[in-house]
Amino acid sequence: MSGQLSIILVPHTHWDREWYLTFQQFRIRLVQTIDKLLNIMEHDAAFKHFMLDGQTIVLEDYLEVRPEQEERLKQYIAEGRILIGPWYLQPDEFLVSGESLIRNLQTGLKQAARFGEPMRVGYLPDCFGHIAQMPQILQGFGIDSAVLWRGVGDEVRESEFYWEAPDGTRVLVIYLPEGYGNARLMPLTPDAFITRLEMVVSQLLDRTPTTTDTLLLMNGSDHLEPQQGLPATIEAANKLLGNASRSAHSNHHQYEGIHIQIGTIPQYIEQVRRRIEQQQRQLRLLQGELRSSRYAHLLPAVLSTRMWIKQQNTAQEHLLQHWVEPLTLWAWKLGDDYPRGLVNLAWKYLLQNQPHDSICGCSIDQVHRENSVRFAQCQQIGEALVSRALQRITESMRTLPPQPLAGHGQTSFPIVVFNMGPGPRNAAASVEIHIAESLQRAVLVDEHGRALPFRVLGEHRRRIGSQTIQRQALARMQAVGTFDRPGQFLALTHDTIRIAMGIPDDPDEIVDLRVLPAATPDLRRIEIALAPSNLLKGDRERLLASEQEVLQLLQREEIKALEFEVFELVQQKVEFLASELPPYGAKTYWLYPAVQPDQVPPLEHATLHCSPQSIENEFYRVEVDDELGTLTVTDKETGAVFRGLHRFVDGGDVGDLYTYCPPTHDTLISTPAQPPRIELLSAGPVRAALRISSIWRLPATCSDSRDRRGEGFVDCPITSEISLYPGVRRIDIHTTVENNARDHRLRVLFPIPYTIERVAAEGTFEVRLRPVTAPRPENVSEWAETPVNTFPQKRFVDLSDGQIGLAVLNRGLPEYEVVQGGPGLAPGQMALALTLLRCVEWLSRDDLSTRQGPAGPMYYTPEAQCPGRHEFDYALVPHRGTWEAEDGLVVREAQALNLPVRATVTSQHDGQLPASTSLVEVSPPELVVSAIKRSLDDQGWVVRVYNPLDHEVEATFQPGLAASQAFVANLLEEPHEQLGWQGSQDSSSLQDTPPIRRQLRAGEIVTLLFR
The missing domain is CATH 3.20.110.10 (Glycoside hydrolase 38, N terminal domain)
Structure with missing residues (x-):
C-alpha cells in the first residue's frame, strides 16, 4: 500500500x-x-x-x-x-x-x-x-x-x-x-x-x-x-x-x-x-x-499519399534554406537592406503546410488545394528574393577575363554560376543569352582558359512590328540635328520607331541593326533588334558601322523609304558544364561568341560515348533493355554490374489516406504493354541522354468488393530520361507518368546483386541505419497497426555490402522499401522499391486488413487518386564501400541532385568579390551544411553543420564573409561559447584568415555564429 x-x-x-x-x-x-x-x-x-x-x-x-x-x-x-x-x-x-x-x-x-x-x-x-x-x-x-x-x-x-x-x-x-x-x-x-x-x-x-x-x-x-x-x-x-x-x-x-x-x-x-x-x-x-x-496508429503510408505535396515541400525547403537565406545574407554583407519581413513571411507560408494533416496529405481535397496556394506564395517570394540577391552579388564580382582567348581580345561575356551546395563540384548549367549573333561557334572557358563542354539548346526571337518611314523625313531630322558622336543617330532612331509603333517606354535599346534589300530598288529594309539595357549587347563596332550605313542611305535620292522591322533580340538558351564550382559560392566563366575552329582550346573534360541504346561517361556505362526498358549499369571504378534496374511495378491499394492496404488477391503489373521506344535524346558534349517511352496497361480501379483489382484497363504512358554528364558521378533520371488508373501504388525497383541486412537512409540531421525488414512479433494481431517495411528517407537510401554499394537519390520522394523476390527478381534477390504514386480516394476507412479501426472520418477524397501528369526526379550512384566512402560521395551527390546550380549573364566589370568565391568552406566533405543565414538578432551570420558519421571528426570552417569573432551558439542563435579565433572585418584580407577547427561528436549539430 x-x-x-x-x-x-x-x-x-x-x-x-x-x-x-x-x-x-x-x-x-x-x-x-x-x-x-x-x-x-x-x-x-x-x-x-x-x-x-x-x-x-x-x-x-x-x-x-x-x-x-x-x-x-x-x-x-x-x-x-x-x-x-x-x-x-x-x-x-x-x-x-x-x-x-x-x-x-x-x-x-x-x-x-x-x-x-x-x-x-x-x-x-x-x-x-x-x-x-x-x-x-x-x-x-x-x-x-x-x-x-x-x-x-x-x-x-x-x-x-x-x-x-x-x-x-x-x-x-x-x-x-x-x-x-x-x-x-x-x-x-x-x-x-x-x-x-x-x-x-x-x-x-x-x-x-x-x-x-x-x-x-x-x-x-x-x-x-x-x-x-x-x-x-x-x-x-x-x-x-x-x-x-x-x-x-x-x-x-x-x-x-x-x-x-x-x-x-x-x-x-x-x-x-x-x-x-x-x-x-x-x-x-x-x-x-x-x-x-x-x-x-503510426500511419506510415502518409509518406506517399499525394506525393506532389512532398515534392513541393522539399522544393520550397531547399529554396528557402539553400538559396534565399544564404544569398540574402550575402547581398546584405554587400550593402543591401536585409528583407527580414519577406524571408519570415515565406517561411510562415511553408510552415503552415507542415502539420501532419497538411503535409501528410490526409485531409479533404479542398485543404490540399489551399496547400498548393501556400507553396506558390512561398515560391513567389523566394524566387523574387533570390533574383534580386543574385543581381547584387553578380554586380559585386570581378568579371574581367583573366586572359583573353587568342585573337579575340576582351570580346567575351561573363557567366556567373552559383552553387549553394558542397564543392568543388561539376554541374550542368543553362542560361538564356540575349545576343545579336549566333552562338553556334561560341566557346566557353574557365579562369585558366580551358574550354568547357557547351551547346546551344535553341534560339528564339519575337517580332514586335514594322513601320515604313519616308527617307526625306529622316533626312530632315539628320539635317537639323548634330550627330558628331557614334550612336547619337541610333538613339534618335530608337525614339522615333518607338513612338511610331507604340512600343512602351521600357528601358531598352537598339543592340543590332542590319540593312537588307527590299522588294523594290527604291526601298531598303532595316532590321532592328531591341533588348533591355541590362542584358548582353551585340557587336558594338558592327552596330556603329551599320549606323553609318543608314546615314549614307539618307543622302541617296533614289531611296524613297525605309522599312523598319523591329524584333526582340535573339534569345539563345545554352547549356554547359560548369567545372570545379566552389562550395556555397559562385564562379565566373567567359563566353566568346564566335571562335574559329583552329583557335578553340582543348576540351577540359572527357567526352561522352553514345549509341542508340547506351550512354557512357568516365564513371558509368548505362544500357537499356529493348524489351523491358530496364537498365544495366556498369560501375567503371569497381567493375560492379547492376542489372534490371529501373523496373516499374504497379500493385493495387484499397487503403486510405493513412494506410496502404493491398487487395486480398492483388495483381502486380511489372512489364509494359509493348516494348518501349528508346531514343538517343542527346549525344553530348554536355549531356548524354536516352529517352525510354512505354505504355503501361493498368487495372482502371479496384473491384466492387475491394478484394482484387478490377477487370477494366487503362493505358498509362511512362517516359523516362536517363542522363550522364562528363565529370559528374551520378546517373540522373527524370520520369513522367500520365496516371489514368485508380486504387493503385506505382513503384520503381532497383535490384542489387548481393544481400544486405541493413540499409542506410538519410534522415533529419543524420543518416539512419535500419534493418531491411521491420520486426514482426508473434502477437502482431494485438497491435494497433501491422508493422510495415516501408520507411522514411530524405534525399537518399544506400544499399551496400561493405565492398560495393548502390545509392538511390531522390527529390521529394520520401518512401522506400527493400523487397525480396517478386517480379523481375530471382528468389530472395533484394531490390530497393521507391514509391512514386499511391492513389486512393477515402480519407479513412474502417475495413482495412492492415490497421485496426479508422484513423479519421470516412470522407470521400477523389483528388487523392492523383489523376493526370506527374514528374519525378531521382538518380543512381554506384560506388565502392559504404555510403561514407569516397569522401562522402553519396551525401554530396544527394545534395547536388536537390540543388541544381543557377547561372546568370553579366557584363565585364571590376568588383570587391573575386571571380570565384565561397561563403564558407567546410571539411571533411562528409559533414553537411544545413544553414547559412543572417542571425536572428541581425548582428551577424550563422553557419549550421551536422556530422552524420558514427564517429567524432575534426571539423574545419573557413569563413568567406567578413567577421572578427566566432561563437558556438544554441538554436536560438544566442552565443554560449566564444571561440579562440580572430577574423577580419576587411573582406580583402579574408584569404589570410585562419580556419576554425572544432571536434564534432558523432551525430552532433553545431551552430557557429559570426560577428
Missing part, C-alpha cells in the same frame, strides 16, 4: 488547423473556443490553467478575427493561466527538414515571448512517430523534456523515460499511453466524475505504471472547448476522493486515496523530476527514432 496518488489534470484543446474541415471552417470554431476560454478565465479564478496545444499559430489565427482581445490574452498568458508554445504549429517530424523544425521553434518562441513566457516543453502529442534527433533539437532551445504518444512500443514499461539523440543528448519524456485525451469530456457531477476518474486511473496504471506517485491526465482532445464548471466539480470530488476507503489500485501499485488538481505539464514534470531525485529512480533509456505501431 502506497501513499496518496496525486493527479494533475491538464485542461487543453488539440487543434488541427485543417483536416476534415478547411482552415477557415475550423477557425470559426477556434474563435468560439478562445472566446469561451477568456470568459471562463475572467469569471472563474479556480480555472487556473489551460493549454493551447503547444502552438502559437492559434493566437495568430484568433487575433486576425478578434484583435481587440489581444490584451486579455496577454494578461492570462503572462499570469501563467493560458500556456502557449513552444511551437509555431504542431509539425510532422519525418516529412519536414531539420531546418524547418528549427524555424518552427524559433518562430513559436518569438511569438510566445510577445505574450509572456512560453511553455518550454517539447509537446508532440500526435506526431506519426518521432525522429532520432528531436532530443538534440529540443535541447538546442533549452527544452529538456518532451511529451509523446505515438511511436512508443513495449520497450517502455513506465510513463517516464529518457530519450537520447545520436550525439548523446537526452531529454526526459512524459509518455501518454492513452493519448492526449485520456480524461476528455469529464462528467461535471461529482459522483459521475469520480466513477470516470477511477476507471481512467486504473486503466493507465495497469497499462503503464507511473514512476512516481503523481499521474498526468489530459482533459481535452481534438477541437474541444474548455469545460466550464470543472474546478467546482474537482473541489467536490476531492472531498470524497480523500477518503482512504476510495483507493486507486492496479496490478503494480495501490494508493490510499486520490487528490486531483488542475495543473500544467511543466508542473507535472517538475514533480516527476523532484521525486525521481528523492527516490533515486533509474529511468529506462530509449535511443534513436520512435516508430512502433504497437499501441497507437
Whole structure:
C-alpha cells in the first residue's frame, strides 16, 4: 500500500488547423473556443490553467478575427493561466527538414515571448512517430523534456523515460499511453466524475505504471472547448476522493486515496523530476527514432499519399534554406537592406503546410488545394528574393577575363554560376543569352582558359512590328540635328520607331541593326533588334558601322523609304558544364561568341560515348533493355554490374489516406504493354541522354468488393530520361507518368546483386541505419497497426555490402522499401522499391486488413487518386564501400541532385568579390551544411553543420564573409561559447584568415555564429 496518488489534470484543446474541415471552417470554431476560454478565465479564478496545444499559430489565427482581445490574452498568458508554445504549429517530424523544425521553434518562441513566457516543453502529442534527433533539437532551445504518444512500443514499461539523440543528448519524456485525451469530456457531477476518474486511473496504471506517485491526465482532445464548471466539480470530488476507503489500485501499485488538481505539464514534470531525485529512480533509456505501431496508429503510408505535396515541400525547403537565406545574407554583407519581413513571411507560408494533416496529405481535397496556394506564395517570394540577391552579388564580382582567348581580345561575356551546395563540384548549367549573333561557334572557358563542354539548346526571337518611314523625313531630322558622336543617330532612331509603333517606354535599346534589300530598288529594309539595357549587347563596332550605313542611305535620292522591322533580340538558351564550382559560392566563366575552329582550346573534360541504346561517361556505362526498358549499369571504378534496374511495378491499394492496404488477391503489373521506344535524346558534349517511352496497361480501379483489382484497363504512358554528364558521378533520371488508373501504388525497383541486412537512409540531421525488414512479433494481431517495411528517407537510401554499394537519390520522394523476390527478381534477390504514386480516394476507412479501426472520418477524397501528369526526379550512384566512402560521395551527390546550380549573364566589370568565391568552406566533405543565414538578432551570420558519421571528426570552417569573432551558439542563435579565433572585418584580407577547427561528436549539430 502506497501513499496518496496525486493527479494533475491538464485542461487543453488539440487543434488541427485543417483536416476534415478547411482552415477557415475550423477557425470559426477556434474563435468560439478562445472566446469561451477568456470568459471562463475572467469569471472563474479556480480555472487556473489551460493549454493551447503547444502552438502559437492559434493566437495568430484568433487575433486576425478578434484583435481587440489581444490584451486579455496577454494578461492570462503572462499570469501563467493560458500556456502557449513552444511551437509555431504542431509539425510532422519525418516529412519536414531539420531546418524547418528549427524555424518552427524559433518562430513559436518569438511569438510566445510577445505574450509572456512560453511553455518550454517539447509537446508532440500526435506526431506519426518521432525522429532520432528531436532530443538534440529540443535541447538546442533549452527544452529538456518532451511529451509523446505515438511511436512508443513495449520497450517502455513506465510513463517516464529518457530519450537520447545520436550525439548523446537526452531529454526526459512524459509518455501518454492513452493519448492526449485520456480524461476528455469529464462528467461535471461529482459522483459521475469520480466513477470516470477511477476507471481512467486504473486503466493507465495497469497499462503503464507511473514512476512516481503523481499521474498526468489530459482533459481535452481534438477541437474541444474548455469545460466550464470543472474546478467546482474537482473541489467536490476531492472531498470524497480523500477518503482512504476510495483507493486507486492496479496490478503494480495501490494508493490510499486520490487528490486531483488542475495543473500544467511543466508542473507535472517538475514533480516527476523532484521525486525521481528523492527516490533515486533509474529511468529506462530509449535511443534513436520512435516508430512502433504497437499501441497507437503510426500511419506510415502518409509518406506517399499525394506525393506532389512532398515534392513541393522539399522544393520550397531547399529554396528557402539553400538559396534565399544564404544569398540574402550575402547581398546584405554587400550593402543591401536585409528583407527580414519577406524571408519570415515565406517561411510562415511553408510552415503552415507542415502539420501532419497538411503535409501528410490526409485531409479533404479542398485543404490540399489551399496547400498548393501556400507553396506558390512561398515560391513567389523566394524566387523574387533570390533574383534580386543574385543581381547584387553578380554586380559585386570581378568579371574581367583573366586572359583573353587568342585573337579575340576582351570580346567575351561573363557567366556567373552559383552553387549553394558542397564543392568543388561539376554541374550542368543553362542560361538564356540575349545576343545579336549566333552562338553556334561560341566557346566557353574557365579562369585558366580551358574550354568547357557547351551547346546551344535553341534560339528564339519575337517580332514586335514594322513601320515604313519616308527617307526625306529622316533626312530632315539628320539635317537639323548634330550627330558628331557614334550612336547619337541610333538613339534618335530608337525614339522615333518607338513612338511610331507604340512600343512602351521600357528601358531598352537598339543592340543590332542590319540593312537588307527590299522588294523594290527604291526601298531598303532595316532590321532592328531591341533588348533591355541590362542584358548582353551585340557587336558594338558592327552596330556603329551599320549606323553609318543608314546615314549614307539618307543622302541617296533614289531611296524613297525605309522599312523598319523591329524584333526582340535573339534569345539563345545554352547549356554547359560548369567545372570545379566552389562550395556555397559562385564562379565566373567567359563566353566568346564566335571562335574559329583552329583557335578553340582543348576540351577540359572527357567526352561522352553514345549509341542508340547506351550512354557512357568516365564513371558509368548505362544500357537499356529493348524489351523491358530496364537498365544495366556498369560501375567503371569497381567493375560492379547492376542489372534490371529501373523496373516499374504497379500493385493495387484499397487503403486510405493513412494506410496502404493491398487487395486480398492483388495483381502486380511489372512489364509494359509493348516494348518501349528508346531514343538517343542527346549525344553530348554536355549531356548524354536516352529517352525510354512505354505504355503501361493498368487495372482502371479496384473491384466492387475491394478484394482484387478490377477487370477494366487503362493505358498509362511512362517516359523516362536517363542522363550522364562528363565529370559528374551520378546517373540522373527524370520520369513522367500520365496516371489514368485508380486504387493503385506505382513503384520503381532497383535490384542489387548481393544481400544486405541493413540499409542506410538519410534522415533529419543524420543518416539512419535500419534493418531491411521491420520486426514482426508473434502477437502482431494485438497491435494497433501491422508493422510495415516501408520507411522514411530524405534525399537518399544506400544499399551496400561493405565492398560495393548502390545509392538511390531522390527529390521529394520520401518512401522506400527493400523487397525480396517478386517480379523481375530471382528468389530472395533484394531490390530497393521507391514509391512514386499511391492513389486512393477515402480519407479513412474502417475495413482495412492492415490497421485496426479508422484513423479519421470516412470522407470521400477523389483528388487523392492523383489523376493526370506527374514528374519525378531521382538518380543512381554506384560506388565502392559504404555510403561514407569516397569522401562522402553519396551525401554530396544527394545534395547536388536537390540543388541544381543557377547561372546568370553579366557584363565585364571590376568588383570587391573575386571571380570565384565561397561563403564558407567546410571539411571533411562528409559533414553537411544545413544553414547559412543572417542571425536572428541581425548582428551577424550563422553557419549550421551536422556530422552524420558514427564517429567524432575534426571539423574545419573557413569563413568567406567578413567577421572578427566566432561563437558556438544554441538554436536560438544566442552565443554560449566564444571561440579562440580572430577574423577580419576587411573582406580583402579574408584569404589570410585562419580556419576554425572544432571536434564534432558523432551525430552532433553545431551552430557557429559570426560577428
